[in-house]
Amino acid sequence: MQGSGPINMDAKVVNNAPFKDIADVLTAKGTAVPRYDKRTFVLWESNEELCKYYRVNEVTIEDAIHAVIDEGKMLFGFYDWFKWAPSKNQLAFISGEGRFFVENKNTTVADIPMKDKLRNFTPSGFVDLDIEWLSEDEVIVARAKENKEWNEGPMPTMYTALYIINIKTGEQKQLTFPKANEIDNSTQVIGSTITWTRKNEKQDQLDVWIKSNPTSPEQLWLEDVDMAPVFWGGISG
Template sequence: MAIRIFLLLLFMGFSFSIDASAETPLKAAFIRDHQLWLKEGDKETQLTKGTYAYNPQWSKDGQFIAYTAGDKSGDNTNLFIYDSEKKESYLPYISIQTSDYKWSPTSNQLAYNSGGVLNVTKTKNGRPHGFENVALGVSDFEWFPNGKEFIVSSESNLLPTGWEPVHLFKVPVDANLDTNKIKPFYTVQTNTSDLFAIDAEYFKWSPDGKWVSFLLTPTASWANDSNTLSVLSSIGENFQVIGKMLWNARWIKWSPTKNQLAFISGEGRFYVENKNAAVADIPLMNKPKEYTPKGYVDLDLEWFNQDEIIVARAKENKKWNEGPVPTMFTVLYVINIQTGEQRQLTFPKNKQLDISPQVVGSTITWFRTTGMWNKGDVWAKDSINGPEHLWLKNVDFAPTFFYK
């Protein structure tokens, strides 16, 4: 009898833990009618009024949301932080002009690039406030996984002999503009025949922190048509070119558990053709494997698990060659990269398209719109085989989820 009671209690505890996990509410920051909002579970809360807010980013512990806000014209835009404990937005400094800011992976410290100057926030009364200069001449940056250093790029200069190589640096958080603390990390030798670039952008770390991916970008007009996806080992020794793609950070995604890199390959600035979902094993031993069927294009992607990716797919349109660029009416597909099996995941109505897939635990969300890129709804499926349901109505962009 005692054994039966023990087993029953064990089973009940196990069932409760599964149900509690399954019922964990989604938590997201989003923009509606230019204002910052928060949704947790079924509750929606407006966080700003009378401004134009953009690009919300969660701190590691979810207490803070960094975002930029200004006027309708895009002028007078400053960096703000919303404190969810005190339920208020504040300026971490009198004026911070930036569009490039990233939270530390280990603390509530915010780094940002303002006019080529990399800065980090200080702390006052338990929240980010004030700032310290870190380094000058910065084009793009990303935290190292340890939260103690940055990988930094600096745009090349055009010399009478041609463009300089692309330089990457390792910069400690406490560099304080001391160039003696800043060390060269890797120099990408470029030329105009097989690899031409003047900058490196969109740094992203592999799940084990042993590789960093980034996009090598040429001069502006050329970059609209073709860029070079590359990876570099965390000690700055092994550099590899992965493939050609467009200038889109969302089109580069590491697997959640393996050193596999998914991306949308293909050149040409228009989305009507030559855009293929591909996956590369890192370090690269073989050519990346492409999964897009002939006659189609894939225009967004997300990992569902270590064996499956989700893509936004449309029929290609090779007939178009002039006039307004046609809308590509994408639907979501799930691809098993081990077996090659592919099946349709969402079913938007006529003249609707599904983009921006995001996975939070076992939940899949996406942005459904009619082609008005700054207006649509967020839909969700609680599992890969579950029914779809409306989760957020009338939003400007896909939300930014907080998920530990």
């Protein structure tokens, strides 16, 4: 928690950013660290007069509580962002600062217990927003281009396609090829079969697509479903 004054999430003073340094160390050791800009920092330039009337309870206690609640919803409300490896003590997850999806969301794999630094696989200029294990050495992610221009208002749609990442070799290749206004995500792997949902921004419902293996053609399987189906066992037919 920051001290007095309009302070950002890094507690930055000149070239020093002690909160960021502490967060980086804790995160590297596997500890989640919620950070936030004080409301006085966010509003200072646009409404300096209003900031003078905030009390300690509002800018310190309430801001901290909301930051923890919001980050908790962010991390644990998206269960598809955390996946254990099929047979190894490895955890694949989406990491990155900030509550919005438009930038800084990276595919990360950690060995448990953690011995080395976390390995990030998302190339610069992109965000990964969904993850699923394909094999012991491969994960499938839903990837979109970063949107660094957006900073307020309704969050823009992130148009994702699926990519396979080999976490051993680092090789990455595109798996699905949606149209420009379509979104692929909610991947599930059952044996060698891959399923995912696809929709465009005008659709209220989803279509389920399927590939019998990573190199096979993609096929439309189910139309107009409310949510991604959950499979147990295998797929037939």
